[in-house]
Structures are given as structure tokens and as C-alpha cells.
Amino acid sequence: MSEFQTNSRVIKWIEYRLPIFSYVNEHLVVYPAPKNLNYAYNFGSLAGVMLVVQIVTGIVLAMHYTPHVDYAFDSVEHIMRDVNYGWLMRYMHANGASMFFIVVYIHIFRGLYYGSYKSPREVLWFLGIIILLLMMATAFMGYVLPWGQMSFWGATVITNLFSAIPLIGDSVVTWLWGGFSVDNPTLNRFFSLHYLLPFVLIGVVFLHLWALHHRKSNNPLGIDIKGPQDTIPFHPYYTVKDALGLAVFGVFFALFLFFMPNALGEPDNYIKADPLVTPAHIVPEWYFLPFYAILRSIPDKLGGVIAMFAAIFVLFVLPWLDTSRVRSATFRPIYKQMFWLFVIVCLVLGWCGAKPAEGIYIIVSRVATFLYFAFFGLLPFIGWFERPRPLPESINAAVLKSGGGGAMPEGAAAKAEERG
Amino acid sequence: MRGIGKLVVALSIGLGLAGAAAATPAQAAGEARSPLSRDWPHAGPFGTFDRASVQRGMMVYREVCAACHGLEYIAFRNLLEIGLSEDEAKVIAAEYEITDGPDELGDMFERPGKLSDYYPSPFPNDNAARAANGGALPPDLSLVVKARLGGENYIYSLLVGYEDPPAGVELGDTQHYNPYFAGGAISMAPPLFADMVEYPDGTSATVEQMAYDVTNFLTWTAEPKLEARKQLGVKVIIFLVLFSILMYAVKRKVWAGLH
Numbered sequence: 173m174s175e176f177q178t179n180s181r182v183i184k185w186i187e188y189r190l191p192i193f194s195y196v197n198e199h200l201v202v203y204p205a206p207k208n209l210n211y212a213y214n215f216g217s218l219a220g221v222m223l224v225v226q227i228v229t230g231i232v233l234a235m236h237y238t239p240h241v242d243y244a245f246d247s248v249e250h251i252m253r254d255v256n257y258g259w260l261m262r263y264m265h266a267n268g269a270s271m272f273f274i275v276v277y278i279h280i281f282r283g284l285y286y287g288s289y290k291s292p293r294e295v296l297w298f299l300g301i302i303i304l305l306l307m308m309a310t311a312f313m314g315y316v317l318p319w320g321q322m323s324f325w326g327a328t329v330i331t332n333l334f335s336a337i338p339l340i341g342d343s344v345v346t347w348l349w350g351g352f353s354v355d356n357p358t359l360n361r362f363f364s365l366h367y368l369l370p371f372v373l374i375g376v377v378f379l380h381l382w383a384l385h386h387r388k389s390n391n392p393l394g395i396d397i398k399g400p401q402d403t404i405p406f407h408p409y410y411t412v413k414d415a416l417g418l419a420v421f422g423v424f425f426a427l428f429l430f431f432m433p434n435a436l437g438e439p440d441n442y443i444k445a446d447p448l449v450t451p452a453h454i455v456p457e458w459y460f461l462p463f464y465a466i467l468r469s470i471p472d473k474l475g476g477v478i479a480m481f482a483a484i485f486v487l488f489v490l491p492w493l494d495t496s497r498v499r500s501a502t503f504r505p506i507y508k509q510m511f512w513l514f515v516i517v518c519l520v521l522g523w524c525g526a527k528p529a530e531g532i533y534i535i536v537s538r539v540a541t542f543l544y545f546a547f548f549g550l551l552p553f554i555g556w557f558e559r560p561r562p563l564p565e566s567i568n569a570a571v572l573k574s575g576g577g578g579a580m581p582e583g584a585a586a587k588a589e590e591r592g
Numbered sequence: 593m594r595g596i597g598k599l600v601v602a603l604s605i606g607l608g609l610a611g612a613a614a615a616t617p618a619q620a621a622g623e624a625r626s627p628l629s630r631d632w633p634h635a636g637p638f639g640t641f642d643r644a645s646v647q648r649g650m651m652v653y654r655e656v657c658a659a660c661h662g663l664e665y666i667a668f669r670n671l672l673e674i675g676l677s678e679d680e681a682k683v684i685a686a687e688y689e690i691t692d693g694p695d696e697l698g699d700m701f702e703r704p705g706k707l708s709d710y711y712p713s714p715f716p717n718d719n720a721a722r723a724a725n726g727g728a729l730p731p732d733l734s735l736v737v738k739a740r741l742g743g744e745n746y747i748y749s750l751l752v753g754y755e756d757p758p759a760g761v762e763l764g765d766t767q768h769y770n771p772y773f774a775g776g777a778i779s780m781a782p783p784l785f786a787d788m789v790e791y792p793d794g795t796s797a798t799v800e801q802m803a804y805d806v807t808n809f810l811t812w813t814a815e816p817k818l819e820a821r822k823q824l825g826v827k828v829i830i831f832l833v834l835f836s837i838l839m840y841a842v843k844r845k846v847w848a849g850l851h
């Protein structure tokens with residue numbers, strides 16, 4: 173690791189008192205990253221960018237937004253119509269939330285595929301799940317703020333889930349609402365918390381990165397870094413690669429933002445909240461649909477709530493459920509198939525969540541819920557009888573074998589990491 | 593297991609499409625007929641409002657719909673955005689009576705509308721609106737295009753879609769049959785009849801034409817920044833695509849030197 177050097181006296185003066193320049197140098201410039209990271213590894217930096225986008229656009233929105241049941245909806249329309257580029261801020265924020273979830277879900281599946289939750293990265297994994305939970309809470313409360321029909325009824329349905337808690341359920345719900353229904357006090361506290369939680373997120377993201385840089389990145393081969401020949405400095409290699417990913421993802425984001433900004437939302441949310449009119453279908457935002465399907469697949473209310481929370485909390489025990497010593501699915505023939513089936517199950521659950529809870533949809537969501545948990549239930553056994561394929565002796569050896577020698581032909585390096 | 597990977601991609605696309613397709617007509621509650629689709633001038637990445645049609649639509653709103661429906665998010669000054677001159681907009685504003693005050697004596701008073709005023713609601717409150725409409729509330733139209741599945745196609749279909757009720761459908765006294773409306777029984781009488789407005793530009797005022805024009809107008813009221821959004825979008829996409837290509841080249845170059 174090359175030491176931080178500078179000739180600037182100002183930088184030296186500051187550095188002596190607060191070693192911030194060497195810190196940045198250590199973590200963003202010379203930080204040794206495995207040389208074989210593929211494009212699945214872009215989604216972490218993308219999630220970071222999305223958090224910044226949400227905070228910046230959110231702060232601008234908050235300058236014009238009024239958290240009051242009589243004015244909230246109007247103030248959002250004021251943002252859309254009268255504030256300079258208010259429409260841009262608002263659509264960026266609303267679609268940005270969806271983009272954030274797309275990125276984070278892919279990031280999580282990447283971790284599942286390459287076994288990134290295994291020792292020594294369990295704490296890193298836990299911090300990731302905490303980030304997911306905080307994001308969900310933030311997005312849920314944010315969706316209430318425009319005070320449309322879906323805001324109001326979504327909030328009513330979801331907060332009511334807490335009434336399933338035995339004995340104290342109803343008191344808990346009253347406490348959450350700050351009254352006897354979702355009303356102005358609810359809107360006020362949701363705004364307060366919606367503003368707060370993203371900053372808590374920043375803190376957890378820092379811990380997440382701290383854990384990452386302490387034990388270093390996993391990689392598509394899932395084998396440890398054995399020495400400097402296995403790594404490359406973060407800058408310029410991964411800075412350009414992340415920049416490329418960001419640009420391509422930017423195109424995807426922009427397509428939604430500028431050409432179909434309401435495609436991911438519900439038309440009902442353009443109707444002002446009305447406690448006396450219940451919409452025909454109350455559906456949460458798409459990123460909650462798989463969990464919503466699990467909730468509704470259990471006939472008992474308390475059971476459904478427990479299953480829904482279990483679907484996330486089971487991720488905390490994953491490092492111990494998976495008994496295989498091999499990390500990457502690349503070398504685990506059975507796990508690899510299970511992984512893809514699990515992805516399909518999650519998509520099917522999402523589809524069920526968007527459908528009314530009746531007839532065939534209930535049956536499909538019950539089967540899918542069973543399979544969701546079966547994935548975790550089977551993992552310990554797979555680890556015992558699966559025969560992993562032989563692991564390469566080192567990252568460097570695998571990269572060299574799959575493409576280049578010391579003098580690499582043009583493009584060989586790119587090919588090597590694309591193959592993953 | 594490339595195969596399974598591909599399957600997942602195919603499945604997600606399939607599910608997405610199925611979801612989108614299923615969401616459109618089915619969710620509009622059970623039996624509603626799926627809306628007709630028309631080519632809208634503001635559709636597509638380069639779409640812009642057809643100003644002449646939007647202005648005709650404003651006439652339809654003013655002479656027909658405004659009797660029952662408000663337009664609470666539109667101020668008369670906004671009419672300049674669809675090509676009216678300041679004087680024309682002032683004339684339209686002055687047609688409406690606006691309650692203002694209190695004056696020095698503490699009394700409210702009526703005065704003609706100004707550019708800074710918003711379209712006043714035709715009824716003093718929701719109960720009055722219901723009482724005048726057989727118990728049904730005529731919704732404010734400012735956002736209605738974005739507030740219904742099917743958007744402009746739905747609004748257009750609703751306006752041209754009135755039919756005689758099929759056998760077996762019971763309608764209340766103030767209800768009419770419209771297959772595009774969820775449930776079929778709507779409390780709005782067919783609002784449009786041929787030649788009920790006289791277009792100054794000579795366009796023939798058929799029901800379809802008026803429905804088309806007023807839908808264009810209501811799309812503008814729902815999404816007044818549509819043109820700015822699409823124009824900026826095209827520029828941003830072009831920039832990001834070029835930037836991606838550049839980054840791709842830079843990345844190839846940087847990584848080529850790696851051993």
C-alpha cells in the first residue's frame with residue numbers, strides 16, 4: 173500500500189491534525205480490490221449514489237412541502253406546477269426510490285450468489301439487512317407524505333398490522349397513529365421520521381463500508397485474496413468501472429424519470445386522501461409486493477405478520493444456515509440451481525402481491541411462500557452432500573488462465589472480469 | 593446454468609409484461625371495457641401538446657364541463673402556457689365571479705376574476721355538488737387524466753362511450769350506462785352532443801372531436817410540464833449515452849494496461 177504523499181503545505185498542515193487526505197487515499201485510491209470483480213459488483217456504489225440523490229432531491233422537496241392533511245396534497249401539486257424544476261425534483265425522488273430498491277435488491281442477490289454473507293463478512297451482511305429495513309421504513313413513510321388515496325389507505329392497512337400483536341396490539345396502533353386513525357399527527361411524525369432515517373442510513377452505510385474495507389471485498393470466485401498479485405488499486409480500475417456502470421444505469425433511470433414517470437406509481441395517488449372512500453384495490457409500492465404476498469398467503473393475521481417479518485429476518489441467520497465452506501455459487505452446482513429458483517420464487521411472489529387475494533392467486537402465493545422459506549430450510553443439508561467443483565488456487569491464477577499472460581492481449585482483462 | 597439465468601430474465605420480462613397488461617383493464621374493477629386507444633400528439637419521446645386542440649378543449653371545458661366540474665389547480669395565468677395572449681386570458685378570467693375580501697368594512701364581495709385567480713369551483717362545497725348531481729360527486733378535473741388507469745384513452749372513451757344499457761342492467765334514476773366506467777352505471781349524463789360548442793377555427797364539433805379536444809386539454813391540466821420534461825429527457829438521454837460510450841472506451845483503455 174503506497175503511503176499518502178503530498179508537496180502541498182496546506183494539505184500537510186491539515187493532514188497532521190486530521191488525517192483526512194490519507195484516509196481518502198487509503199479507501200478510495202489505493203484500496204486493494206480483487207482484480208476479478210464483475211459488473212454485479214457495481215450495484216453497491218450505485219446504491220450509494222441513489223442515497224445521495226434521494227437526500228438531495230428530498231431536501232429540496234421539503235423546502236416546499238407542507239406536512240398537514242389539508243395542504244400536503246396541494247403542496248405536492250404546487251411543487252409540480254409552480255416550483256422551478258419542482259416536477260423534476262419530485263419525479264426524481266419518487267422514481268429514485270424505485271431505482272434505489274432495484275439496485276439494492278440486485279446487490280443483495282449478488283451477495284447471495286457469491287456467498288458474500290459468509291465468514292468473515294457476517295457483520296457486513298447484517299449491516300446490509302439493517303440498511304434494507306431502514307430503506308423500507310423510509311420509503312413507506314415517504315409514500316404517505318403526498319397524502320393521496322393510496323398514501324392514506326396504504327398507511328392504514330400497514331399500521332393496522334400491528335394490531336395483530338397479542339394483548340397490546342390496539343394500544344400500539346393508537347400510539348403509532350397518535351390518535352384513533354391515520355390523521356394529521358400520523359402525517360407529521362411520518363414526515364419527521366422520513367427526514368431523519370436517511371441520515372441514520374448514512375451512518376449505517378459508513379459502518380457497512382468500514383466492515384467491507386476491513387475484511388475486503390469478496391469476489392466472483394469466492395476465494396480469499398492471497399497476496400498483492402490478486403488485487404488492483406481501486407483507482408483507476410474500479411473508479412472507471414463504477415463510472416461506466418453509473419452512466420448506463422443513469423440511462424435506465426432517465427427513461428423512467430422523463431418518459432414514464434408515473435409508470436411505477438398508482439393512479440389513485442393522484443386523488444386526494446379521503447377517509448370515507450376506500451379504493452377498490454389497495455396495493456403497496458412494487459418493492460413491497462413480495463412481502464405483501466407472504467403476508468396475505470397466511471390465513472391468520474398474526475401468522476401473516478410474523479411470516480412477513482420472518483422473510484427478512486431469516487437473512488440474519490443465513491450465515492449459519494449455509495453450511496458449505498465454498499462461497500461462490502460458481503463452484504456449487506446444487507446451490508446455483510437453488511439460487512435461480514429462489515429468484516424466480518421472489519418474482520412470482522411479487523406478481524402475486526399485485527393481484528387480488530382470491531382464487532388461484534392465493535394458492536400460488538402459498539406455494540411460493542413455502543418455497544421461499546424452503547430455500548433457507550434446505551441450505552444446511554445442501555452444504556453437507558453437495559460436491560463443490562474444485563476451486564482455483566488463486567484469483568490471479570484464475571484470471572491468467574481465463575485470458576491473459578503477463579503481456580495481455582488487448583481486451584483480455586476486460587473479458588476476464590466479464591466472465592466472472 | 594446459463595440456461596436457468598436466461599429463464600429468469602425471460603420470466604421477469606414476462607411477468608412484468610403480464611403485470612402491466614393485467615393492471616390496465618382488469619383493475620378498473622371487474623367488468624369495465626378496456627378503453628379505446630387514440631394517437632395522442634403528446635405521446636412518445638418527442639410529443640408536444642397540440643395547442644389548437646388544447647385551446648378548443650378549454651372551450652369545451654368552459655362551456656360544458658365547468659357547470660359541474662372544478663379545475664382547482666389551474667390559474668387563469670396558466671392559460672398563457674397553451675398559447676393564449678394575456679388579453680385573451682384576462683377576458684376569460686373576467687367571465688368568472690370570484691369571492692374576495694374582507695373589505696375595509698369586513699364584508700366579503702364578488703369581483704371579476706384576474707389572471708392570478710384559480711378556476712373557481714362550480715359548487716360552494718361537496719354536499720352542494722352531490723345534491724345537484726343525484727348524490728354523486730363530480731370530481732375535480734385538474735388531475736383526472738393521471739388519476740385513472742388508462743389515462744387519456746380512458747377519459748376519451750368515457751366521453752364517447754355512452755350506450756343503451758344491456759338487458760338485465762338496472763340503473764338508478766340519475767344513472768346512465770357507460771361500459772368504460774367501472775360497474776357501468778355512471779351518474780354523469782352524457783355531457784357531449786354534436787355542435788354544442790361553436791369552434792372559432794371552423795373545426796366541426798362532433799362528439800368525438802370535442803371529446804378528443806377536452807381530453808387534450810385535461811392532459812395539459814394534469815401534466816402542464818410534459819413538454820419541458822420530454823425535451824429535457826431527450827437531451828439527458830443523449831448525454832448519458834455518449835457519456836456511457838466514452839466511459840466504456842476509457843475503461844477498456846485503463847484495464848488493457850493491467851497485468
Ligand code: HEM
Pocket residue numbers: 223226227228229230231232233234237248262265266269272307310311312314315316317318366367370371373437
Ligand atoms: C432513503 C432515502 C429516501 C427514500 C427511499 C425516499 C422515498 C420516498 C418516497 C417513496 C416518497 C413518495 C413519492 C411520491 O409519490 O411523491 C417520498 C416523498 C418525499 N420525500 Fe423521500 N425518500 C428518501 C429520502 C428523503 C429525504 C432525505 C428527504 C428530506 C430531506 C425526503 C423528503 C421527502 C418529501 C418532502 C416527500 C413528499 C413529496 C413527494 O411526495 O414527492 N426524502 N420519499
